[in-house]
Amino acid sequence: MMSNLFEYLQKTNLPLQDEIDFQTVKYNSPFERDSGYDYDLRGFYKKYNTLTPESTNGHLTDEFKTIIHPTFSIESKYYNNQPYAVNWNNNRQPYKRLSEMGIL
DSSP: OHHHHHHHTOOOOOOHHHHHHHHHHHHTSTTTTOOOTTBOHHHHHHHHSOOOOSSTTSOOOGGGBOTTSTTOBTTSTTOSSOTTOBOTTTOSOHHHHHHHTTOO
């Protein structure tokens, strides 16, 4: 049971000083109020040292979406052949596909 819980809570742990830096950056980012329950914000921060989206839509990359994210995709580092993962290149209507599978 506990291992399944950890699968759903996939997150990056940061050393104390990095966590303090992360919290400062997060407070000054568009994600200040984002709980990060379905996205590994710390993982993104650790890799890119920012929480500023490069895209114009205000979203971070799929790379750190956890398996409980509504648009979890094959581009996530947590992808492990889950059948519900969106392949943006092959699925023109990913939300419809997820809802048909009873996931969204």
